[in-house]
Amino acid sequence: MSTTFRNLITNTVRLAAELALTAGFVLLLFAFYLLVWTGHRNAAVQADLLAEIRTTDSNGKIQLPAKPSNGDGVAIMHIPRFGDDWEQVIVEGTENEDLMKGPGHFKGTAMPGKKGNFAIAGHRATHGEPFAKVEEIEVGDEILVETNDEWLVYTVAWTQIVPPTAMSLLEPVPGYPGKKAKQRQMTIITCHPRWGSTERYVVGTQLTKRVAAEAGRPELKQPA
Template identity: 55%
Template sequence: MSSGLGSALRFTIRLGAELAITAGVVLAAFVFYLLVWTNHQTAQAQDDLLEDFHAEQADASKGGGKGAVEKPESGDGLGVLHIPALGEDWEWVVVEGVTDDDLADGPGHFPGTALPGEVGNFAVAGHRSTHGEPFANLDQLEVGDPIVVETVDGWLTYQVMWERILAPSATEVLDPVAGHPGEKAEQRTMTLVTCHPRWGSSERLVIGTQLVERRGPTAGPPDVLA
């Protein structure tokens, strides 16, 4: 092999090795961003939202609060979601909106659907991976499990009624009566939506619930949170 050909071969091998190392570093940085940094950002956002929520509760208890927001703006906190089946300390502030920026702060309320406790469908989406993974284990819920929404005006306890795996195009689950387009709502329901499988987005995991108990702010949390 001539010296010129050998040098070219060595250069090609060295270049390939350097590119592989660079690609590995870039991939590692991307994985770190997804699995660590986005979770950190979301945790900070949730801390701020929870602090604001507790301040609103304190104002309301003194008679100076405005109560629940009737027309929330994107990013506003609507209340705190508690799912006892996913852990005693499982709580997430639900924000208004389902844009990427909204969902980076926590579970998001679909604008145009009912607000917590209203007649109709209070529909909420959340990440199942990255950004704190609020709905990572949503598939562990079973029919009959309670889900509590804590608002400035009190406590709302919903009960899981059904679970389905649907196509992303099945937007009828956001209708006033989930899955029944055009039907008039008479019940107070909540629908939770997330990606399925956990690390994919080819389908949607949808949990349907119905309001079973309402408590005022002075009554204290429901027994399922005791």
């Protein structure tokens, strides 16, 4: 084997090794961004939103905008199944920049406590992964939604895994296009499986109790 040929092989192997190391480093940085940095950034944004919203007035009511723009808070959600201290500000809009802040309200669907379908989307992985443990939610669980004037208790009625094309779940009566709403519902939609997006995991709830803000946070049934 000639010296020139050996040098060519050596240089080729060295270049391949350097490219592999570079690619590995880039992948490591990307994994850090997804798994750590997006969560850190989301926690900071949520803390700022909560601090702003919890600037209560003389009646002890929280402060949410009457006509929220994209990214503004529309309510505060509490899910006891995820822990006693779990809370997330639901923001207006479901564009990527909205969901980076927290769970997002589908524009055009009902607002919290109103007749129809209050539909929400949220990340299950990265960006704070608010719905990471969505599969732990059970029928009968209670979910609390805090607004300016009321505490709203929604009870889980069903869970379902559907294709991404199942847009009828955003209808006033989820799954029934054209049907007029008579009840007040909340639908939570997130990706399934957790680290994929081939399907959607959906939690359907019914409003079962409402308490005036001045009365204080109502006690919820503890998950079994």
